[in-house]
Amino acid sequence: MNHLLAALLTRVVGFSGQQVPVSNRCRRLHPTLFIALILMLTACQFSAEGGRKATPLPSSVRLRVIATFSIVGDFAQNVGGDLIELKTLAGLGSDIHEFEPNPSDALAVRNANVLLENGLGLETWVDRLYTSSGSQARRVIVSQGIPIRSRDVDGKVESDPHVWQDVHNAMTMTLTIRDAFVAADPANASVYQANAAAYVARLQTLDQEITTEISRLPADRRKLVTSHDAIGYFAARYGFNVIGSLLGTVATASGDPSAREFAQLVADIKASGVRAVFVESVSNPDNMERLATEANVVVSPALYTDSLGVEGSAGSTYLNAMRYNARTIVNALLGP
Numbered sequence: 001m002n003h004l005l006a007a008l009l010t011r012v013v014g015f016s017g018q019q020v021p022v023s024n025r026c027r028r029l030h031p032t033l034f035i036a037l038i039l040m041l042t043a044c045q046f047s048a049e050g051g052r053k054a055t056p057l058p059s060s061v062r063l064r065v066i067a068t069f070s071i072v073g074d075f076a077q078n079v080g081g082d083l084i085e086l087k088t089l090a091g092l093g094s095d096i097h098e099f100e101p102n103p104s105d106a107l108a109v110r111n112a113n114v115l116l117e118n119g120l121g122l123e124t125w126v127d128r129l130y131t132s133s134g135s136q137a138r139r140v141i142v143s144q145g146i147p148i149r150s151r152d153v154d155g156k157v158e159s160d161p162h163v164w165q166d167v168h169n170a171m172t173m174t175l176t177i178r179d180a181f182v183a184a185d186p187a188n189a190s191v192y193q194a195n196a197a198a199y200v201a202r203l204q205t206l207d208q209e210i211t212t213e214i215s216r217l218p219a220d221r222r223k224l225v226t227s228h229d230a231i232g233y234f235a236a237r238y239g240f241n242v243i244g245s246l247l248g249t250v251a252t253a254s255g256d257p258s259a260r261e262f263a264q265l266v267a268d269i270k271a272s273g274v275r276a277v278f279v280e281s282v283s284n285p286d287n288m289e290r291l292a293t294e295a296n297v298v299v300s301p302a303l304y305t306d307s308l309g310v311e312g313s314a315g316s317t318y319l320n321a322m323r324y325n326a327r328t329i330v331n332a333l334l335g336p
């Protein structure tokens, strides 16, 4: 179309760009071409205006959704189905706490309708990404309404962002995502509501399955040691005691423990009588191997804490990952 338009304009302005006298222009431009030119210019104008009007969305256009990491992305896909075009920012197996967005992430955020965030300090990088991208997306904190676990660390209150580790919280997050999609795309409200209801039913079944699985483990053996403090909500929901974590923090899954904290954790593990500790799929296993050797316990296969696994793995979806985690924890703590 641009080539044709250029050709028509050439007829008016002349190839060199030099203006031709008006009388000549009227003589040279055939009436049919003149009408075509007007029609094309009008069409271009309508197109530009259509682009500026982002809402309401026509039913043929999918809602563009960004999820900051894979677990929220999975909830979003289950609620949105075919009605959304989902992009998940932090890759599978990466540390969400330390994620570094690239320019294509900024472009996706800029073009998004909805940005789904866990909140509670999990995504320390998201405010800057949102602002710098110039996005107008509706930001939704999916942990809203969930009772938050917090603790005092050197006089400072630290909130635990890993709310999804309690399946009941996953239900709340699903409903928050449903409400966000309904608000952004009311024409499809009934679809989002039906999808969310179906997924919450599957989460209820999952919760029962985990409870049944955990019941195989005597209460005095429900003790957990993990790479970082990612599993407090799971522990609270299913009756576990968290002995400690290698990194001793809810704020990162990367790094090295201090020598003093490492020695203390070895002592705590020996005193607890546990036979296994749990490395996480998002953490470096080397330090956990060293800890297990020092404390004379075994390292369990990795748990899915802050990320889902790749397609085809045991943790490829939230439902699979939580089922796998429960079974792995019970088997490791029961022993052979």
Ligand SMILES: [Zn+2]
Pocket (backbone or CB within 6 Å): 097, 162, 228, 229, 230, 250, 251, 252, 253, 306
């Ligand atoms: Zn974490």
